[in-house]
Amino acid sequence: MSLDGALSVASSGLDSINRRLALLSHNVANAGTPGYVRQTAVTSSVSADGQGMGVRTGPARRELDERLQAEVFQAGAAAEAQDTRSKALSAIDAVAGTPGSGQSLPDLLGELRNSFSAPSGDPADATQQRQVVLQAGELARGVRALAAAGSAQRQAAQDSVVANVGELNSTLKTLGDLSDRIVRGMSQGNSTADLENTRDAAMQRLSGLVDARFLRQPNGDLLALAGGLSLPLRADTGPFEVANGTVGPSTGGLATPRVSLGGLDVTAQLSGGRIGANLALRDRELPTMQAELDEFANTLATRFDAQGLKLFTGYPPTPIGSGVQSGYVGLAQAFQVNPAVLANPTLVRDGTHAAGSFVPNPAGGPAGFTGLIRGVLDGTLGANPPVTAQTAGLGPNGNLQARFTPPSTLAGFASSFSAAQAQASADATGSLDVERSAQASLQARLDSETGVSVDAELTLMVQLQGAYSANARVMAATQTMWSQLLDAVR
C-alpha cells in the first residue's frame, strides 16, 4: 500500500460526499413538490483482499411507506367519488328548492290543494278555476324541472364517464411507459427514484378515477388491480372503451353505454373514484330518483283520473321497458296539464269523464256543482283511498328500488320524496367532508414520513461539509508527504 492508496480512498470519500450532497440539494429543491419522496443513497465500505479501498455509494433510493401510500390512494378515491356525487346531487337540490320556499314539490302540491279549496265555496268563479289550472301547471312544471335536472345530471355523468375513461386509458399508458423505463433503469443499475416519483403521481391520478390497488414487482414493474380487474398497462389501444351516448328516461340500467375491457362489459366492476361515482349516479342513483318522480307523477295523475278529472297528461305513447312502471317511464319529464283543461278551465268544476259513481256535470248543468271538487279534496288529495305506489321493480328495466315507502297521502309522498332527495344530498356532502379530512390527515402523515424535512437535510449538510473537509485534509497531508519524499531525493 503506497501513498496512492490513501489518496484514492480519500478521493472515493469525496466522490461519495459529492453525490450525497447533490442528492441532498435535489431533496431540498423538491421540498415543496407534491408527492415528492425523500431520496437517500446507501454507502458501504469496500475492501479488496482485506485492504480497505474506500467507500461505495449506491444508487438513490426512496424512503417510502407503501402501505400508507396505498391508504392515501384509497382515501383519495373515496373523496373523489363523494365529490362527484355531492356535486351532482346539489345541482338537483338547487332545482328541488327547500321546503317552505314555494318551489319544492310539497309546497307546489299544497298550493294546488289550496286552489281547489277556494272554489269549493263558489265553484262557478272563473278566476278561481283558472287559478286551479295555473297551480296545476306550476306543479307539472316543478315535476318536469326536477326530472329535467335529474336527466341533465345523468347526461353529465355519462359524459364524465366517457372523459374519465379516456383519462384512465392515458394514465394506464403513462404507467406502462414509466414502468418500462423503471424496469430498464433498474436493469442497468441506475437510480429510478425520480421515475418512481413520477409514477406515484400517475398512480394517484389513477386512483382518483377508480379505486385501484398497486403491487410493485421486484423488477420494478407494476401491477394495477381494480376490484376483480387487473388493469392492463401495455395495451396498444384502449384498453377501456365506452361509447358516447344520450341517456334519457327511456334508457336506464343496461341500455346505457357500457364500459368494456377487451370487448367485455366491466361496468359493474369499476367502483370508487370519479368513474365509479359517475357510473353509480348514471345507472342507479339518478334513475332511482327519476323512477320515484315518475311514480309520483303517475300516482298524481291517476288519482285525479279516478275522481273523474283528467288533469295531467304526458304518458308515453307506447310502454317502455319491462318493469312495473313500463306504462309511464319518463312521465315526469313530459308531465303537463291536460290541454283540454287548459282550454276550458271550467272542467276543473265539471269533470272530464265518468269515473265510478261520479258523473260529470253536463253542459248547462248547475253552476254550483261541487261533486268533483269534493271528490278531489277528499279522494285525490286526501287519504281515501290511501296512496298505493310501487316501490320495487322500478325503472325501465324493473331493477330499481325506491328509497322510501310513501305514506297514504300525495302530500306525504311529495314530502318523502323531497326528504329522501335532500337526505341523499346532505349525506353526500357530509361524507365528502369526512373523506376529505381522512385524506388530508393521511396525506399529512405520508408527507411527514416520506417528504423532505429541511431541518434534517441541513443537519446532514453540516455533517457532509465536515466529512468533506476531513477527506480533503487527508489529501492535503498526502500531498505534503509527497513533497517531503521528493525533497529527500537531491
Next chain:
Amino acid sequence: MSLFGAMNTAIRGLNAQSAAFSNIGDNVANSQTIGFKRVDTSFANYLTTSNAKMNESGSVVARPEYVNDVQGTVVQTDKPLAMAIAGQGFFAVSRQVGNAGSAPVFNPTKEYTRSGDFALNKDGYVVNGFGQYLNGWGVDSATGAVDHSSIAPIQVNQGAYNPVPTSQLTLSANLPATPTPGTPIVSQVQVYDSLGTLQTVRLSWTPAASGPDDWTVALDSPGGNPTALGSARVQFGAASGTAAPEGTVGLVTGAGGLVTGSSFTPGQDATLGFTADFGRGPQTINVNLGAFGQPNGLTQFAGTEFSLRSITQNGVAPGSFSGLATKSNGDLVVNYDNGQSRTIARVPVTTFAAPNELQRQDGQSFTATREAGLPQTQDAGGNGAGQLVTGALENSNVDLAKEFTKLIVAQRAYSANTKMVTTEDELLQQTIDMKR
C-alpha cells in the same frame, strides 16, 4: 591483487548500480500503469581467487527480481466492466494478430495480465486498455451451466432477448361466498405468446345453481383459435369431499376442453392446466390457484364481490440489449430493457505455481514459461485464486517512497564506486610517479 583488478571491480559495481537505476526508472515511470508489476534489483558477487591465503577482488552483477505476486493498490472506478483481482492470479487474454474477414484472428499463445480496465469494442469483444481480448468460459444460455473445458475470447451478442411464452399463471383472489346468482365473475389476465405478443385470457367464474363452494371456471381468449379454451370445476371446503378447510380449494377437475385439474394433496399447489393456440401452435399454461387447503391463493370467503389480490404470469416480453455488468464471481451478465438478464460467460482467474518466473510482455502482460508452471484456470476466489473486485482497478504495485529509498541507496553506492575509481587512479598515478 592488482590495482587494475580493483578498478575493474569498481566499474562492475558502477554497471550494477546503473542496472538498478534503470529498474527504478522503469518502476517510477510505470507507477501509474494499471496492473504493472515492479522489477526490483538483486546483486550477486563473482569471485576470482578466494582462499585462506588470498582473496582477489571479484565482480558484481545486477539481476532483475520480478515481483509479480505482490498486490497493487485496488482503487474504485466508475467503469462498469472494470475488474481487479484481489489476491493471486491473472486474467487470461488473447492478442489479436490479424483479421479473417471481419473476425479477428488471435495468437494461440494466451497472455496473462492484471490490467482489468475492460470495455466493449465495436465487435462486442471485451478488451482491456492495451487492446487484449479477455478470455472466459462459455455459459449455456438455456441451462446456465458453465463450460469449464475451454476458455476463449468473450464476445457479447448485443441481440434481442427472445420472448418467453407464459407457462404459469398465479392467481390469488377471493370468490364471493354469496355471489349474485346468474352473473359470472370475469377476471382477465394478459399472457405472452411465443412471439411475445400480449394475449388476453379470460377466466369466467360461475357459481353452481346448487349452492356455494362449487364453481365452474370457463377459459377463453379472443386471440386464441378456437377462442373457447375449455372449463374446469373448482370446489371449496367440505363440499369438495376432501379434508380441505372451508373456503379453501379442495378439488379442481377438468370439465371441458383441454383443461386438466388436480386432486387434493395437502400443501401441494392446486393447479389447472389449459392449452391455447394463439396461431403458433399449442401453448400449455398452468394456472396456480395456491396450495390446497391453504388460504394463500384462490379462496371463497365472505363477500358479494370478487376481489383480486394478485395475478401474475411468468412470460417475458422481447427485450433489447441495455448493458453488460460483471459480478464478483466472474459472471458477465447482459441486461435487457425488459428487466431480464442473462449470464453469457464467466471470467476465470489463472494462477501459476511460480508467478514471478513468467515472461514479461508488452502491455504489462506475461506469457507462461516452463519455470512458472502450468496455467491453472479456476473460479475466482477458489483454490488459491484471488477474488474479483468489480468496478475497481489494480494500480501498479510500485511504491514511490520505496523506489526513492532504493534510488538514494543506488545513488550513494554509485558514488562510492566512482570514489573507488578515482582513488585507484590516484594510486596508479603515484605508482607511475615512482619512476622519474
